[in-house]
Amino acid sequence: MNILGISAFYHDSAAALVINGQVVAAAQEERFTRKKHDPGFPKQAVQYCLDYAGLRLADIDAVVFYDKPLLKFERLLETYYGFVPKGLRSFMTAMPVWIKEKIFLKRLIRSELAEIDSDGAKTVKLLFPEHHLSHAASAFYPSPYERAAILTLDGVGEWATASICLGEGSHITILKELHFPHSLGLLYSAFTYFLGFRVNSGEYKLMGLAPYGNPTAPIVDEYVQKILTTLISLKDDGSIWLDQDYFDYATGLKMVNADKWEALFGIKQRQPEDELTDAHCNLGLAIQRVTEEVVLRMAQEAKRLTGADAICLAGGVALNCVSNGKLQASGVFRNVFIQPAAGDAGGSLGAALAAYHIYFKQPRQVAPSLDALQGSYLGPEITDADTERVIRKYHAVATYLSNEALSSTVAGILADNNVVGWVQGRMEFGPRALGGRSILGDPRSEDMQKKLNLKIKYRESFRPFAPSVLAERVSDYFDYEGPSPYMLLVHPVAKDRRRTLPNNYHALSLRDKLYYERSDMPAITHIDFSARIQTVHKETNPRYYALIEAFGQKTGYDVVVNTSFNVRGEPIVCTADDAYRCFMRTEMDYLVVGNFLFDKRQQPAWQDTDNWKEEFVLD
Amino acid sequence: MEFLTDILRFMKQRKKWWLAPVIIILLLLGILIVLGGGSALAPFIYTLF
Numbered sequence: 001m002n003i004l005g006i007s008a009f010y011h012d013s014a015a016a017l018v019i020n021g022q023v024v025a026a027a028q029e030e031r032f033t034r035k036k037h038d039p040g041f042p043k044q045a046v047q048y049c050l051d052y053a054g055l056r057l058a059d060i061d062a063v064v065f066y067d068k069p070l071l072k073f074e075r076l077l078e079t080y081y082g083f084v085p086k087g088l089r090s091f092m093t094a095m096p097v098w099i100k101e102k103i104f105l106k107r108l109i110r111s112e113l114a115e116i117d118s119d120g121a122k123t124v125k126l127l128f129p130e131h132h133l134s135h136a137a138s139a140f141y142p143s144p145y146e147r148a149a150i151l152t153l154d155g156v157g158e159w160a161t162a163s164i165c166l167g168e169g170s171h172i173t174i175l176k177e178l179h180f181p182h183s184l185g186l187l188y189s190a191f192t193y194f195l196g197f198r199v200n201s202g203e204y205k206l207m208g209l210a211p212y213g214n215p216t217a218p219i220v221d222e223y224v225q226k227i228l229t230t231l232i233s234l235k236d237d238g239s240i241w242l243d244q245d246y247f248d249y250a251t252g253l254k255m256v257n258a259d260k261w262e263a264l265f266g267i268k269q270r271q272p273e274d275e276l277t278d279a280h281c282n283l284g285l286a287i288q289r290v291t292e293e294v295v296l297r298m299a300q301e302a303k304r305l306t307g308a309d310a311i312c313l314a315g316g317v318a319l320n321c322v323s324n325g326k327l328q329a330s331g332v333f334r335n336v337f338i339q340p341a342a343g344d345a346g347g348s349l350g351a352a353l354a355a356y357h358i359y360f361k362q363p364r365q366v367a368p369s370l371d372a373l374q375g376s377y378l379g380p381e382i383t384d385a386d387t388e389r390v391i392r393k394y395h396a397v398a399t400y401l402s403n404e405a406l407s408s409t410v411a412g413i414l415a416d417n418n419v420v421g422w423v424q425g426r427m428e429f430g431p432r433a434l435g436g437r438s439i440l441g442d443p444r445s446e447d448m449q450k451k452l453n454l455k456i457k458y459r460e461s462f463r464p465f466a467p468s469v470l471a472e473r474v475s476d477y478f479d480y481e482g483p484s485p486y487m488l489l490v491h492p493v494a495k496d497r498r499r500t501l502p503n504n505y506h507a508l509s510l511r512d513k514l515y516y517e518r519s520d521m522p523a524i525t526h527i528d529f530s531a532r533i534q535t536v537h538k539e540t541n542p543r544y545y546a547l548i549e550a551f552g553q554k555t556g557y558d559v560v561v562n563t564s565f566n567v568r569g570e571p572i573v574c575t576a577d578d579a580y581r582c583f584m585r586t587e588m589d590y591l592v593v594g595n596f597l598f599d600k601r602q603q604p605a606w607q608d609t610d611n612w613k614e615e616f617v618l619d
Numbered sequence: 620m621e622f623l624t625d626i627l628r629f630m631k632q633r634k635k636w637w638l639a640p641v642i643i644i645l646l647l648l649g650i651l652i653v654l655g656g657g658s659a660l661a662p663f664i665y666t667l668f
Contacts, residue, residue, distance in 0.1 A: 070629045077641055104622055
C-alpha cells in the first residue's frame with residue numbers, strides 16, 4: 001500500500017511517501033524551490049518522493065493532506081463571530097484567500113497533482129486527518145514504543161493548539177485538547193515577535209538568546225510573574241488561558257498589542273536588527289522558563305492520564321530543545337522520542353502514517369532499535385555523476401578520495417581549524433542538518449563560533465552551535481547518557497570540562513559573555529554551559545560516524561561542531577550545485593561532496609557580487 | 620458540487636447548523652471582496668488562516 005502525505009499552504013510545505021507502513025522518502029519543498037519555509041504546494045517534493053520509489057500517482061492508494069480545511073474554516077468563522085465587530089480588516093484579508101483557494105482545497109490539490117500526473121490526479125483518494133492527529137502520528141508511529149503518551153504542541157491547527165493522546169499499537173486515542181486562541185506556540189511566537197524576530201522562524205533565535213538573560217536577576221522572576229499573572233493563566237494540568245486584550249493574532253494582523261506589552265514589561269518593542277539589550281535577554285529567559293513549566297505540567301498530565309513509560313513529542317513547540325531537555329531530565333517519563341520534523345513539514349509524514357494505520361487499519365511494526373526514521377535521512381541523494389557535472393559547470397577543482405582516505409583526510413583538515421562543508425548521502429527531513437548537509441568545525445577552537453556566525457553563516461553573533469558526538473561517547477563530554485540522534489535535546493557540558501566563571505559573569509555584556517571561554521569545547525558550549533546534542537550512530541550514518549571517530553583519533557575529541565549547510569535566510573542546500581555555490585560565496589575552507597574534496601584555494605575566482613545575499617529574505 | 624456536499628456533511632457531523640446562515644452570508648460577502656479584487660495573499664504575521 002502506497003500513501004503520499006502532504007503539508008502545504010501555511011508554512012513548511014512537504015511531502016512524504018509511506019509504502020506498507022515504512023517511511024520511504026520525505027522532503028520539504030523549500031529545499032527544491034530555495035525559498036525558506038515555502039508554503040506553496042510541494043510539487044517538487046511530491047515528484048521526488050514518487051521518483052525515488054519509482055511510482056506514478058496512479059500507484060498511490062491515497063493522498064493525505066495534513067489537516068481538515070473545513071474545520072479550520074469553522075474556527076475562522078466562529079472566531080470572527082466571537083470577536084465581532086473587531087477583526088473586520090483581518091476578515092477582509094482572510095476571506096479572499098479562502099474563497100479563492102482554501103475552501104476548495106480538494107479541487108486545488110487535484111489540480112496541482114494533475115501537473116504531475118493528470119490521470120492519477122483525477123482518481124486518487126484524498127483524505128484529511130486532523131492537524132494534531134497528523135502531528136501525533138508523526139511522533140508515535142515511527143517511535144520505538146508499543147505504548148506511549150503523545151504530546152503535541154504548536155501554534156494552532158484547526159481548533160487544537162495542544163493535545164495529549166495515548167498511542168497503543170496502531171491506535172491513537174485523543175484524550176485532551178487545548179483550543180484556539182489559547183496556545184503555548186502562539187504565546188512563544190508573540191514574544192518572538194515582540195523581541196524583533198520573525199514569527200515562525202525566529203523562535204529558535206529566542207531560545208538561543210534566553211540563556212544570555214541573568215538567571216539570578218530579580219527582574220527575570222518579575223517578568224515570569226507578570227507573564228503568569230497578567231498575560232496568561234496557567235492551570236495544574238498545563239492548560240493555559242491567554243488574555244486576549246494583550247494579543248492581536250485572533251482578529252488582527254499582528255501578534256501582540258505592543259502598547260500594552262510595553263506598559264507591562266517596561267521595554268519598547270524591539271525592531272529587527274536593533275541592538276539586543278540585557279532587558280531583551282532577560283525577557284527571553286522569562287518566557288523560556290514559562291514555556292518549560294507549561295510543557296512539564298502538560299507532560300505530568302499526560303503521565304497521569306496514560307500511565308505510560310514513554311512520551312512522544314511533535315508540533316512546532318517540540319523543536320524547543322531546551323524545554324525537551326528539561327522534560328527528559330525531570331524523569332516524568334523514562335523515555336522521550338521527538339519527531340525530527342516536529343513542525344508542519346512533519347505533518348505530511350504523520351498524515352500518511354495516520355491514514356495507513358487508522359483509515360486503512362493496517363497493523364504497525366514497532367521499530368526494533370532507535371526508531372523507524374533511519375536517522376531522518378529521507379531526502380534526495382547526490383551521485384558522483386551529479387558532482388562531476390557541477391565540477392564541469394564551474395570549472396571547479398576537486399580531488400576524489402577513497403572511502404578509507406576520506407575520513408582521515410577530512411578529520412585532519414578539521415583539526416587544523418578549517419571549516420568544512422560536508423555533503424553526504426540522503427538529505428535530512430526536518431529543520432536540522434545531521435551530517436548529511438552540514439558545515440563542520442573543530443569544537444576546541446576559540447574563534448570557531450565567531451567565524452561560523454560572521455564569516456560563513458552571516459547571522460547574529462549570539463547564536464550558538466551544536467555538537468555531533470559519537471553515541472557511545474556522549475557521557476564523556478556531556479551530563480547526559482542516551483540517544484539524541486535528531487539534535488532535539490539540550491543538556492549541560494560535563495562538569496569536569498567546564499571552566500570556572502568569574503564572579504561578575506552575569507553582569508558582563510552580551511558580547512563579553514559570548515567570547516568568554518566556558519569549557520574545553522568553547523565552540524559548542526552555550527552561555528549557560530548547555531549544548532544541543534546530536535548523537536551520531538554507526539547504523540544510520542556510518543560515514544559521519546567514521547569521520548568523527550577519525551577526528552577523535554587525531555585530537556582526543558569524538559565531537560565536531562555541526563551546523564546546517566546554508567547562510568542566513570537560505571534553505572539548507574539540497575544538490576551539489578547548491579552546496580558548491582554556498583561554499584564559494586562564503587569563507588568556508590573546504591567542501592566535501594561524497595568522495596570529492598574541494599579546497600577553496602584551488603577553485604577559480606567566483607563571479608558573484610555581494611548582491612547574492614539579497615537573494616534570501618533574512619529570517 | 621463536491622464542495623457543497625462536503626460542507627453539508629461537515630455541518631451535519633459537527634451539528635453546527637447554526638453556522639449555515641453565517642457561512643452563506645460570509646461566503647456572499649467574501650465573493651464580493653473577491654470580485655472587488657482583494658489579494659489572495661495573506662499578509663498575516665502568523666499564518667493562522
